[in-house]
Amino acid sequence: MQALVFDGHLRFDPSHPDPTPQPAEALLAVRLAGICATDLEIARGYMGFRGIPGHEFVAKVLEGPPALKAKRVVAEINCVCRECDMCTAGLSTHCRRRTVVGILGRNGAFAEKLAVPAANCHPIPDTLPDEHAVFVEPVAAALQILRQVRIEPRTKVTLLGTGRLGLLIAQVIARTRCQLTCIGRNPRTLEILDRKGIRTQLLADAQPREDQDIVIDSTGSPEGLPLAARLVRPRGTIVLKTTCAAPITLDLAPIVINEVSIVGSRCGPFPEAIAALAREEIDVTPLITATLPLSQGVKAFEQAAQPQSIKVLLKTEV
């Protein structure tokens, strides 16, 4: 099969071996996959990953249990043991023995086919097009914030970073009708939010006043967290959505003095994300910069890394 492989550098392999599904796994034919910041970090060596990256995708089930056969699905990315202390405590996304699709110890979706646990698959409604369904994984990650921190209409929230994930987080948080400000450096992405009536500010104009109840860092940059620390109020909360390979330098004294909580945030609820996208509560169309065939995957990665790019999608030719 065709696949995009990272083995120290990213290359297209036109004749990669097909995946062999293990017991309880489904074999999927990938239809559309999205390149996210994590993939760009992986291509820079993040997590020491080797193999086929890609974890945001929509696919059709080739082999699997009867309930899934021939269904169009999205799939959760944590493949878990269901036996360890985290799994039995209901925290299976933190499974001690997990593999993660396209990120940790398991091939991902930048290929014609992939195998994932059948239990990870969620069939999607016919009314949800591939171009929207491919955003389920990052929308779920955005929704996870609402499971971790309480946001009410009077809550002052600042979102730092209006890139791929930031534009989704902004729309998810705006649904709470809180006092939201989104800070970014790219006027084009800020415009997308302006058109939705979401308050925006250029990074250069940001005035850190330690007055925000919650600051969400989705900058993907080592500079995000130090700025968040200057925006958040005493006893406020910083939600970290940034994973970057580069180390972050942060003076921790103000965190102690101001009694700031820092909350890491990763994967979220797929069923809610599918429902939100199916109801068109989150607009993903303006986020799609380009759609390239899988065979042009290396070029697609280069394009995705350009500052003016938002989401670059990879389509499997069938």
Ligand SMILES: [Zn+2]
């Ligand atoms: Zn991602």
Ligand SMILES: [Zn+2]
């Ligand atoms: Zn486990």
